Amino acid sequence: MNIDFSPLYLSLKVACFATLLTILLAIPLGYFLARCNFWGKDLLDSLFTLPLVLPPTVLGYYLLVLIGRQSPLGAFLNEKLGIQLIFTWQAAVLAAFFSSYPLLLKSAKAAFATIDQNLENAARTLGRSEINIFFTVTIPLAWKGLTSGIILSFARALGDFGATLMVAGNIPGKTQTMPIAIYDAVIADNVGQANLLVIIITLVAIIAMFLLQLLERKY
Numbered sequence: 071m072n073i074d075f076s077p078l079y080l081s082l083k084v085a086c087f088a089t090l091l092t093i094l095l096a097i098p099l100g101y102f103l104a105r106c107n108f109w110g111k112d113l114l115d116s117l118f119t120l121p122l123v124l125p126p127t128v129l130g131y132y133l134l135v136l137i138g139r140q141s142p143l144g145a146f147l148n149e150k151l152g153i154q155l156i157f158t159w160q161a162a163v164l165a166a167f168f169s170s171y172p173l174l175l176k177s178a179k180a181a182f183a184t185i186d187q188n189l190e191n192a193a194r195t196l197g198r199s200e201i202n203i204f205f206t207v208t209i210p211l212a213w214k215g216l217t218s219g220i221i222l223s224f225a226r227a228l229g230d231f232g233a234t235l236m237v238a239g240n241i242p243g244k245t246q247t248m249p250i251a252i253y254d255a256v257i258a259d260n261v262g263q264a265n266l267l268v269i270i271i272t273l274v275a276i277i278a279m280f281l282l283q284l285l286e287r288k289y
Contacts, residue, residue, distance in 0.1 A: 074263065076243050077251035078270060081228055084159060084247060088166035088227040093220060096171045100178025101208070115179075119172045126232025129168060133237045137164065155237075162238035162245055166227035173226055174219035181215025182208065218282055225278040229271060 103115055121129050137144045137155045147153040155161045185208060193203045209216070231249035238245040240254065248267050255264035 074242075074251070077246050077248045077267065080159060080162075080244075080246065081248040081271075084162045084166050084234075085224055085228040087163045088170060089220060089224045091163065091167045092171040092174050092223045092227075096174040096219070096223075097178050097216060100175050101182050101204070103175075104179045104182035118175060121168050122172045122176075126169065126230070127236060130165060130233035130236025133161075133165060133168065133233060137161070137237070157237075157239045157241065157245060159238065159245055162234045162247060165233035165237050166230045169230045169233050170223040170226035173222040174216070177215045177219025177222070178212070181212035181219075184215075185211045214285060217285060221278050221281055221285075225275055228274060 099118065103111065103118075124132075134156070135141055137147075139145065139148060139154070139156060144155065147155065155164070189211065190203050190207055193207050198206070229249055230247070231253070234245075234247055235250055238247075240246055240250050246254070248271050252264055252267045252271070255261075255267065
């Protein structure tokens with residue numbers, strides 16, 4: 071039986087890049103939402119977490135509207151920079167990012183909200199800058215919640231199907247991730263390929279849940 075592992079490699083690459091993007095954007099946003107009070111905060115928070123409840127195909131449609139060839143952003147990237155995102159693995163990264171970042175955002179917001187700010191104020195009395203306090207005091211105190219969110223986001227990015235299919239398509243060896251490959255294998259009655267990919271993605275999910283349980287038990 072000839073097993074194609076390219077969907078696994080692509081899914082891992084997409085999930086890693088999507089998780090990195092999630093870390094860079096969701097953690098600062100979670101801190102902002104946890105510490106700042108302003109009119110419309112709850113509405114903004116709801117909008118940022120909307121991908122958690124939207125059907126994946128609806129999220130994929132919004133992404134098509136945002137980065138499609140006919141959209142202002144898509145046209146600008148294509149005409150001015152020669153970049154076409156649709157039907158590329160980079161589009162799969164965007165789809166995985168938008169599907170998974172709310173998990174880290176929620177975890178980060180909760181983690182930052184529970185920190186004793188007296189500890190941060192103590193660091194301020196020592197003359198530390200806000201950036202220094204954020205990385206040496208706030209992040210270490212919140213790291214358990216942040217790590218949990220990162221693990222969940224990675225697992226979610228690895229398993230995205232609907233949004234990825236909408237914006238990246240199903241091009242074998244180029245944009246065909248594991249969930250899409252599983253769907254194709256089932257349709258083609260390729261039981262061996264489907265079983266192997268299902269087992270792999272299930273093991274990843276089990277490992278992610280085990281790490282979360284280990285983290286909660288240890289700390």
